[in-house]
Amino acid sequence: xxxxxxxxxxxxxxxxxxxxxxxxxxxxxxxxxxxxxxxxxxxxxxxxxxxxxxxxxxxxxxxxxxxxxxxxxxxxxxxxxxxxxxxxxxxxxxxxxxxxxxxxxxxxxxxxxxxxxxxxxxxxxxxxxxxxxxxxxxxxxxxxxxxxxxxxxxxxxxxxxxxxxxxxxxxxxxxxxxxxxxxxxxxxxxxxxxxxxxxxxxxxxxxxxxxxxxxxxxxxxxxxxxxxxxxxxxxxxxxxxxxxxxxxxxxxxxxxxxxxxxxxx
Amino acid sequence: xxxxxxxxxxxxxxxxxxxxxxxxxxxxxxxxxxxxxxxxxxxxxxxxxxxxxxxxxxxxxxxxxxxxxxxxxxxxxxxxxxxxxxxxxxxxxxxxxxxxxxxxxxxxxxxxxxxxxxxxxxxxxxxxxxxxxxxxxxxxxxxxxxxxxxxxxxxxxxxxxxxxxxxxxxxxxxxxxxxxxxxxxxxxxxxxxxxxxxxxxxxxxxxxxxxxxxxxxxxxxxxxxxxxxxxxxxxxxxxxxxxxxxxxxxxxxxxxxxxxxxxxx
Numbered sequence: 356x357x358x359x360x361x362x363x364x365x366x367x368x369x370x371x372x373x374x375x376x377x378x379x380x381x382x383x384x385x386x387x388x389x390x391x392x393x394x395x396x397x398x399x400x401x402x403x404x405x406x407x408x409x410x411x412x413x414x415x416x417x418x419x420x421x422x423x424x425x426x427x428x429x430x431x432x433x434x435x436x437x438x439x440x441x442x443x444x445x446x447x448x449x450x451x452x453x454x455x456x457x458x459x460x461x462x463x464x465x466x467x468x469x470x471x472x473x474x475x476x477x478x479x480x481x482x483x484x485x486x487x488x489x490x491x492x493x494x495x496x497x498x499x500x501x502x503x504x505x506x507x508x509x510x511x512x513x514x515x516x517x518x519x520x521x522x523x524x525x526x527x528x529x530x531x532x533x534x535x536x537x538x539x540x541x542x543x544x545x546x547x548x549x550x551x552x553x554x555x556x557x558x559x560x561x562x563x564x565x566x567x568x569x570x571x572x573x574x575x576x577x578x579x580x581x582x583x584x585x586x587x588x589x590x591x592x593x594x595x596x597x598x599x600x601x602x603x604x605x606x607x608x609x610x611x612x613x614x615x616x617x618x619x620x
Numbered sequence: 621x622x623x624x625x626x627x628x629x630x631x632x633x634x635x636x637x638x639x640x641x642x643x644x645x646x647x648x649x650x651x652x653x654x655x656x657x658x659x660x661x662x663x664x665x666x667x668x669x670x671x672x673x674x675x676x677x678x679x680x681x682x683x684x685x686x687x688x689x690x691x692x693x694x695x696x697x698x699x700x701x702x703x704x705x706x707x708x709x710x711x712x713x714x715x716x717x718x719x720x721x722x723x724x725x726x727x728x729x730x731x732x733x734x735x736x737x738x739x740x741x742x743x744x745x746x747x748x749x750x751x752x753x754x755x756x757x758x759x760x761x762x763x764x765x766x767x768x769x770x771x772x773x774x775x776x777x778x779x780x781x782x783x784x785x786x787x788x789x790x791x792x793x794x795x796x797x798x799x800x801x802x803x804x805x806x807x808x809x810x811x812x813x814x815x816x817x818x819x820x821x822x823x824x825x826x827x828x829x830x831x832x833x834x835x836x837x838x839x840x841x842x843x844x845x846x847x848x849x850x851x852x853x854x855x856x857x858x859x860x861x862x863x864x865x866x867x868x869x870x871x872x873x874x875x876x877x878x879x880x881x882x883x884x885x
């Protein structure tokens with residue numbers, strides 16, 4: 356089963372487009388053990404999430420034990436729910452191969468995020484894993500996203516060119532796009548350009564993306580093809596000992612809110 | 621002493637613009653112990669290099685022990701020679717802070733490489749470490765670099781806009797650019813746009829960049845401001861037990877070749 360099939364199955368089973376980010380921040384966690392914290396978040400939400408998404412930055416910031424915690428976290432995700440390694444990697448060919456190996460073989464992620472700035476040959480080593488998902492940064496959720504992504508190339512913003520290029524790379528059906536929920540207009544445009552592709556949309560929480568507009572404009576013709584990523588608003592819904600129960604409440608509410616905006620066939 | 625001062629001192633002391641990449645590849649190493657291998661490469665070349673540059677991809681591909689090997693490698697670099705963490709990171713603000721902390725605090729790198737695609741606010745957490753160096757990917761060395769970097773924005777290639785933006789970010793004097801030695805014409809243009817900034821130029825080895833053109837066009841008015849990065853051609857000059865001696869021979873030859881093209885005042 357490839358990434359997309361696995362995602363569609365977990366999405367159907369849990370009636371969910373919600374991807375839960377697992378981004379440990381010692382300053383916000385009520386317990387010190389990252390792996391235990393993540394395991395409890397996963398156990399409390401595994402019937403609500405279509406995917407889990409650890410962002411590697413937060414594990415690297417923990418020091419040498421971080422990679423052990425990351426590996427343990429990935430192993431704690433139920434086998435039927437896909438993992439997305441949010442790494443945003445990008446490097447020249449032979450180095451990109453090492454990154455792809457780290458994410459897909461060493462860590463065993465079902466999908467990964469990549470940065471397109473270096474061009475097609477830098478993304479290819481990821482694409483070569485045809486059973487894994489590759490999400491290409493297109494229009495990111497941050498305020499400064501437009502600095503380069505909105506630069507007009509032949510009269511159209513660069514992110515559209517990236518979307519079209521990613522569509523061309525999608526010969527194995529394993530390519531998706533990252534589009535911030537903070538930019539619903541751009542999301543609509545990208546969905547029109549790439550009607551068949553998966554879109555991973557972060558930014559509905561503290562970044563204040565518009566959930567309704569994101570779901571309405573980002574879903575494909577079958578009310579899917581979209582992954583809404585939320586991290587801090589779920590993991591740190593409570594900073595107390597009830598963090599897992601609070602995460603579950605938040606995840607349930609968000610999953611259901613997303614579903615109210617879906618147009619299911 | 622900040623990164624630039626430290627680099628200029630090591631460059632003067634070793635009469636060198638050569639930065640040696642430390643990119644362990646188990647398939648090419650004659651011994652299994654990555655840290656021992658790197659220590660021997662460093663010991664054999666520390667009077668020839670102006671900097672060392674581990675690329676994080678190769679350590680991540682080693683699995684959970686990789687970060688220990690990376691940390692040990694950074695500790696093995698003599699204190700007077702700066703380290704450049706070649707990570708090419710880029711993520712939204714609060715995540716970029718975690719990456720910057722991992723590179724500058726956990727690993728203790730003197731400088732790092734970053735990807736500009738996400739825009740200024742994603743680079744800012746790195747820039748905030750004013751005593752460290754931040755090398756922004758501008759025109760990369762790979763064949764597909766032009767896919768997006770050459771896109772014409774208001775009649776000029778995107779990489780020029782990135783160079784100008786990086787120049788604007790350089791208020792603390794800690795910003796540099798990555799420009800592949802495989803693109804000497806573009807390097808010349810970038811040097812003209814950014815006469816004061818450091819340029820890190822990889823690609824003179826197996827990627828077949830033009831060394832003479834890179835040094836002649838990339839150096840600043842004082843015959844410096846340029847770092848020529850070489851990895852595989854030095855570390856794997858010999859695949860036998862004489863790897864350290866072979867690395868030294870290769871590094872010496874490359875350092876001296878670079879110096880013949882410098883115009884020193």
